[in-house]
Amino acid sequence: MSLLEVDNLSIHLRGGRTLVESVSLTVNAGEIVGIAGESGSGKTVTAMTSLGFLPAGATATGEVRIDGADMLSMRPKQLQAVRGSDVAMVFQDPMTSLHPMLNIGTQLTEHLRVHQGLKRKQAWARAAELLELVRLPDPHSALSAFPHRFSGGMRQRIAIAMALACGPKLLIADEITTALDVTVQAGILDLLDRLRRETGMAVVFITHDLAVMNVVADRLYVMYGGRMAENGSISQVLNSTRHPYTRALIDALPEGAALGKALVPIPGEAATPDRRPSGCAFHPRCVFAVDSCRADVPRLRELEDGHLAACAVDPFGALPDRAQLLDIALATPKDPRVAS
Numbered sequence: 374m375s376l377l378e379v380d381n382l383s384i385h386l387r388g389g390r391t392l393v394e395s396v397s398l399t400v401n402a403g404e405i406v407g408i409a410g411e412s413g414s415g416k417t418v419t420a421m422t423s424l425g426f427l428p429a430g431a432t433a434t435g436e437v438r439i440d441g442a443d444m445l446s447m448r449p450k451q452l453q454a455v456r457g458s459d460v461a462m463v464f465q466d467p468m469t470s471l472h473p474m475l476n477i478g479t480q481l482t483e484h485l486r487v488h489q490g491l492k493r494k495q496a497w498a499r500a501a502e503l504l505e506l507v508r509l510p511d512p513h514s515a516l517s518a519f520p521h522r523f524s525g526g527m528r529q530r531i532a533i534a535m536a537l538a539c540g541p542k543l544l545i546a547d548e549i550t551t552a553l554d555v556t557v558q559a560g561i562l563d564l565l566d567r568l569r570r571e572t573g574m575a576v577v578f579i580t581h582d583l584a585v586m587n588v589v590a591d592r593l594y595v596m597y598g599g600r601m602a603e604n605g606s607i608s609q610v611l612n613s614t615r616h617p618y619t620r621a622l623i624d625a626l627p628e629g630a631a632l633g634k635a636l637v638p639i640p641g642e643a644a645t646p647d648r649r650p651s652g653c654a655f656h657p658r659c660v661f662a663v664d665s666c667r668a669d670v671p672r673l674r675e676l677e678d679g680h681l682a683a684c685a686v687d688p689f690g691a692l693p694d695r696a697q698l699l700d701i702a703l704a705t706p707k708d709p710r711v712a713s
């Protein structure tokens with residue numbers, strides 16, 4: 374059984390708009406699983422719904438299980454208990470989790486006292502340990518400082534320490550390195566990798582940036598227009614890409630241009646729930662689109678072991694191997710006009 378199992382999740386708003394359609398994903402203990410896609414593709418709403426935070430007025434169908442617990446049918450009190458112990462979330466802006474008027478120690482220890490019943494002294498000692506775990510310099514003096522004293526990268530480390538306070542089995546990290554410069558970003562990615570190795574915690578890492586994803590994730594899900602476009606191991610998805618949208622995201626990476634390749638921005642605008650084209654939502658921007666792409670929503674198909682893509686055309690499909698080519702050649706009737 375996986376730690377997080379999202380099965381055929383759809384999220385509908387009142388009035389009929391669909392934010393997310395038939396999304397499935399799994400996360401195992403100790404794994405870092407990425408969710409990528411342009412802004413508006415449904416990454417955050419999928420993650421938030423998995424924790425039982427549905428957008429106002431929305432309904433969800435399908436199943437979400439965390440450690441076997443059914444997140445979509447839980448009562449608010451039960452959900453709160455799961456969120457306070459099994460799962461935690463960190464966002465792009467660390468100030469979402471940090472209160473500007475309270476010192477770090479007060480914020481960290483409150484969590485430890487409320488959720489774990491630690492006494493004041495024990496809680497301060499544990500808080501210092503958590504800051505040490507996220508490699509914040511001088512943790513003891515940091516406890517009595519206020520958030521504004523720290524840089525963006527340090528605040529993000531503190532927000533991660535807060536998330537770790539409950540000893541979660543699953544951490545959802547939503548664009549947590551997006552606002553940071555490259556060196557600070559690298560430090561945070563290292564930290565996540567170390568934490569999952571040391572604690573066995575699983576991480577859902579959400580970013581639109583495939584270059585960052587390539588550094589940190591074991592497996593990758595690529596979303597477009599609220600649907601799953603492609604998923605597999607990081608190497609399957611990024612090195613043997615099968616979906617034109619994933620290919621377009623890779624070609625749009627500035628890193629490609631740095632290697633001497635031309636940067637090719639994806640033409641047109643990303644699909645949103647208000648503007649989701651018929652059939653394959655990517656068809657207006659896809660150079661491989663054929664007539665049927667405009668009418669039929671492509672099914673997510675397994676193309677090789679654990680590698681799935683939702684493309685009816687599959688333009689990057691593997692070429693037949695040599696043995697298959699020989700079979701094809703032998704089976705093809707010879708042209709009688711050609712002398713043997």
Ligand SMILES: Nc1ncnc2c1ncn2[C@@H]1O[C@H](COP(=O)(O)OP(=O)(O)O)[C@@H](O)[C@H]1O
Pocket residue numbers: 386392410411412413414415416417418419428429645646647
């Ligand atoms: N509470 C909401 N009400 C209406 N639309 C929403 C709500 N939350 C998200 N959306 C819409 O759902 C789409 C997916 O949003 P989101 O999951 O935030 O995308 P991502 O995280 O991939 O950028 C967006 O077009 C967004 O405008």
Ligand code: SF4
Pocket residue numbers: 616617618653654655656657659660661662663666671683684685686687
């Ligand atoms: S189904 Fe058609 S439009 Fe969609 S990605 Fe594949 S080729 Fe492009």
Ligand SMILES: [Mg+2]
Pocket residue numbers: 416417418547
């Ligand atoms: Mg988002």
